[in-house]
Amino acid sequence: MELFRGSRAAVCAMATVLAVAAYAAPDAAANFGAYELNLASSSQTTGPMPKTLTVTREVSPEGVKQTTTGVTADGAAFYATYTSKHDGKFVTVTGNAPFDRIEVEQVDANTVVDERKKTGTTYVGGGRTVFSNDGGTMTVDIKGVGADGGAFAQHLVFDKRQVGDDARALHGHEQRHEGDDDLTPLSSIPRVWLQS
DSSP states (O other): OHHHHHHHHHHHHHHHHHHHHHHHOOSOGGGOEEEEEOGGGOEESSSOOOSEEEEEEEEETTEEEEEEEEEOTTSOEEEEEEEEOSEEEEEEOEESOSOSEEEEEEEETTEEEEEEEOTTSSOEEEEEEEEOTTSSEEEEEEEEEOTTSOEEEEEEEEEEOOHHHHHHHHHTOOSOOTTGGGOOOGGGSOHHHHTO
8 A cells, every 4th residue: 555655646746747847848858958159150230249158048947947148249248037938928037138028939849939128228129049950059030129229130050068068168178078979968857857
């Protein structure tokens, strides 16, 4: 009888975890992790490109948390974060992005569209983010009108950072090592396993 109770509790716990994961992460599982801007493949119509830009996407109890950090062309730090259920409702963006509200909607497992606005200004933008089937590339196209009233367009291509890249970056070693291709990306491991 005790074995049955333990098994039933395990089944209930697993069902709860799966329900939360399905609710909180409508994207394909491969589309989570850290993505770094590929400057050579990216472009924009106004101003110089940033020096660096990293987008980190992770599952949270409130939906998908997206945090962008980097360094602008003039050397200033950039930071923006928000959490969205990808349900088409506006959420607050904190940090120093040119917009303070974003509405994100899931189109399919590898595509989301968004609308961005800045309270009290003319800034409005529309974005489309597409992930490659393996989650290795994230392409973001944004068009809109800036706070100065001028039109802008951005084509941003991001490459996913792998676990080996994270470890080498922490230790200051960027060269490839034998066996790196055998590493499992951290983003492919269910978050529940990482939190236990």
